Amino acid sequence: xxxxxxxxxxxxxxxxxxxxxxxxxxxxxxxxxxxxxxxxxxxxxxxxxxxxxxxxxxxxxxxxxxxxxxxxxxxxxxxxxxxxxxxxxxxxxxxxxxxxxxxxxxxxxxxxxxxxxxxxxxxxxxxxxxxxxxxxxxxxxxxxxxxxxxxxxxxxxxxxxxxxxxxxxxxxxxxxxxxxxxxxxxxxxxxxxxxxxxxxxxxxxxxxxxxxxxxxxxxxxxxxxxxxxxxxxxxxxxxxxxxxxxxxxxxxxxxxxxxxxxxxxxxxxxxxxxxxxxxxxxxxxxxxxxxx
Ligand SMILES: Nc1ncnc2c1ncn2[C@@H]1O[C@H](COP(=O)(O)OP(=O)(O)OP(=O)(O)O)[C@@H](O)[C@H]1O
Ligand SMILES: O=P(O)(O)OC[C@H]1O[C@H](OP(=O)(O)OP(=O)(O)O)[C@H](O)[C@@H]1O
Ligand SMILES: [Mg+2]
Numbered sequence: 001x002x003x004x005x006x007x008x009x010x011x012x013x014x015x016x017x018x019x020x021x022x023x024x025x026x027x028x029x030x031x032x033x034x035x036x037x038x039x040x041x042x043x044x045x046x047x048x049x050x051x052x053x054x055x056x057x058x059x060x061x062x063x064x065x066x067x068x069x070x071x072x073x074x075x076x077x078x079x080x081x082x083x084x085x086x087x088x089x090x091x092x093x094x095x096x097x098x099x100x101x102x103x104x105x106x107x108x109x110x111x112x113x114x115x116x117x118x119x120x121x122x123x124x125x126x127x128x129x130x131x132x133x134x135x136x137x138x139x140x141x142x143x144x145x146x147x148x149x150x151x152x153x154x155x156x157x158x159x160x161x162x163x164x165x166x167x168x169x170x171x172x173x174x175x176x177x178x179x180x181x182x183x184x185x186x187x188x189x190x191x192x193x194x195x196x197x198x199x200x201x202x203x204x205x206x207x208x209x210x211x212x213x214x215x216x217x218x219x220x221x222x223x224x225x226x227x228x229x230x231x232x233x234x235x236x237x238x239x240x241x242x243x244x245x246x247x248x249x250x251x252x253x254x255x256x257x258x259x260x261x262x263x264x265x266x267x268x269x270x271x272x273x274x275x276x277x278x279x280x281x282x283x284x285x286x287x288x289x290x291x292x
Contacts, residue, residue, distance in 0.1 A: 004047040009070070010068070011056060014092040016050065025218070027214075028041055053071055069088065073163070088187060095218060101181065103175040119157075122156065124162075217290045225280065234277060238273060
C-alpha cells in the first residue's frame with residue numbers, strides 16, 4: 001500500500017466480528033483471510049492491523065497506530081495516555097455496554113466485596129482489580145488468569161473478576177455477582193501526536209462520525225405516514241418520540257405527510273396509536289446512518 005494517512009488498530013478476538021460489521025455499515029469494507037492479521041481496507045488513506053484488544057491502547061500510545069478501537073477496560077488497565085475520541089457502544093454480541101463483576105459460587109458464604117478480605121481472586125484484569133479492592137479497603141490476593149476464569153471457583157480461588165455481557169456464562173457456571181467494578185464499552189482512541197496533525201485528525205474525526213452514525217442507525221427506524229391535519233397536534237402531544245417530525249402539506253388541504261426517526265423499540269407502541277388517530281399509509285423503513 002502506498003503511504004496511507006492513518007494506521008488503524010483493529011481488535012482481534014471478542015470485538016473482531018462486530019467491528020468488521022460496524023465498519024461495513026459505516027462505509028469501509030475490511031477484508032481479511034482467516035489467519036492473516038493484515039486486512040485490506042477499501043480506502044487508500046487507511047491501513048490497519050488486527051491485534052489483541054488488550055494491546056491496542058499501548059500501541060496507540062506509542063504511535064504504531066494513529067488510532068484504534070478497543071475496550072475502555074484495557075485503556076484503564078494499561079493506564080494508557082491516549083485521546084478518547086468517542087464512545088462506540090457495542091460488545092461481542094450486543095449493542096450494549098459490558099461490565100466487569102466480582103463473582104463467587106452460587107452457594108458461597110461470601111456475600112459482599114468486604115467478605116473478600118484474606119481471599120484469593122483470579123482475573124484477566126489484574127491491575128484494575130487490585131486497585132479496586134484496595135480502594136474498598138479489602139486486602140485480597142489477586143492472581144492473573146489467562147481466561148476460562150469461571151472454572152476456577154471454588155477449587156482454585158474464592159472469587160473471580162470477569163467481564164459479563166449477556167450473563168449466560170455466569171448462569172452456566174452457577175455463579176453469583178457480588179459487586180460491579182467497572183462498566184466498559186468500545187472506544188475509538190487516537191495517538192496524541194496524530195491528533196495534533198490536522199490532516200490525520202480530520203480523517204479520524206470522519207471515521208468517528210461515520211461509525212457513530214452507523215451504530216445509531218442500528219437502533220432506529222424511519223416512519224412516514226399521512227395524517228388528517230386535525231389530529232396532528234394530538235398525535236405529536238401523545239408521542240414524545242415524534243417530537244421533531246418533518247411535516248409536508250398534501251394536495252388535499254385536510255391532510256399532511258409526516259416523516260420522522262424513532263427508536264425501533266418504541267414502534268410497537270407508536271404504530272397502533274397512530275392508527276387509532278387516523279393515520280394512513282404508515283411505512284416503517286430501516287436506516288443505514290443517522291448523523292445528528
Ligand atoms: N462478551 C465479551 N466477552 C469478552 N470481551 C468482550 C465482550 N464484549 C466486549 N468485550 C471486549 O473485548 C475486549 C476483549 O477482547 P480480547 O480480544 O482482548 O479478549 P477475548 O476476545 O476475550 O480473547 P479470548 O477469546 O482469547 O478470550 C475487551 O475490551 C472487552 O471489554
Ligand atoms: O456474559 P456473557 O455474554 O456470557 O460473556 C462473558 C464471557 O465472555 C468472555 O469469555 P471469552 O469468550 O473471552 O472466553 P475466555 O474466558 O477464555 O476469555 C468472558 O470472559 C465471559 O466468560
Ligand atoms: Mg476472553
